[in-house]
Amino acid sequence: MTDLTAGRIRHTVVFTLSHSEGSPAEADFLGAAGALAAIPGVEAFQILRETSPKNAYRFGISMEFAGAAAYQAYNEHPDHLRFVEERWESEVAEFLEVDYEPL
Amino acid sequence: MTDLTAGRIRHTVVFTLSHSEGSPAEADFLGAAGALAAIPGVEAFQILRETSPKNAYRFGISMEFAGAAAYQAYNEHPDHLRFVEERWESEVAEFLEVDYEPL
Numbered sequence: 001m002t003d004l005t006a007g008r009i010r011h012t013v014v015f016t017l018s019h020s021e022g023s024p025a026e027a028d029f030l031g032a033a034g035a036l037a038a039i040p041g042v043e044a045f046q047i048l049r050e051t052s053p054k055n056a057y058r059f060g061i062s063m064e065f066a067g068a069a070a071y072q073a074y075n076e077h078p079d080h081l082r083f084v085e086e087r088w089e090s091e092v093a094e095f096l097e098v099d100y101e102p103l
Numbered sequence: 104m105t106d107l108t109a110g111r112i113r114h115t116v117v118f119t120l121s122h123s124e125g126s127p128a129e130a131d132f133l134g135a136a137g138a139l140a141a142i143p144g145v146e147a148f149q150i151l152r153e154t155s156p157k158n159a160y161r162f163g164i165s166m167e168f169a170g171a172a173a174y175q176a177y178n179e180h181p182d183h184l185r186f187v188e189e190r191w192e193s194e195v196a197e198f199l200e201v202d203y204e205p206l
């Protein structure tokens with residue numbers, strides 16, 4: 001991982017699903033989440049497994065934006081809003097958003 | 104940010120300090136935390152500002168390891184243990200560790 005440079009934003013979210021581990025529904029959700037990578041402005045997109053024994057989250061998504069305008073455009077993009085409404089709100093049990101900027 | 108590749112681990116922690124914002128004590132803590140980058144096996148080390156309005160954490164540290172052995176060596180390294188005992192335990196108010204591996 002290269003350093004996050006001035007002005008850039010790393011948006012991350014860790015989450016657990018309501019689906020059972022290894023289920024087709026889990027795989028389907030992760031596949032749908034992967035389509036978020038195609039939204040303009042999204043860079044360095046990766047879906048990850050969360051593996052710390054010190055929290056209960058099972059997955060993470062990490063992406064970067066060139067700046068606040070790109071982040072806002074993503075948040076307001078119809079494909080993002082649709083994913084949140086049609087999938088995230090009904091299939092995610094717990095989540096936490098964590099955003100980083102350089103010190 | 105390049106993708107986290109198979110076998111690698113990204114260890115992150117988000118936290119708030121007991122020190123007031125912008126205080127010398129805050130800067131001193133962050134400086135001491137920066138020395139963790141010198142521990143063998145630590146890669147892609149960065150101290151970050153946490154900026155999401157959706158959580159209360161103020162800072163983050165992100166680092167990567169080539170694998171579980173390097174992560175364990177870091178955890179057990181005397182410089183890490185000393186930092187946790189002498190600084191982290193008394194100056195960090197809240198924290199959450201989040202570790203990522205590729206799906």
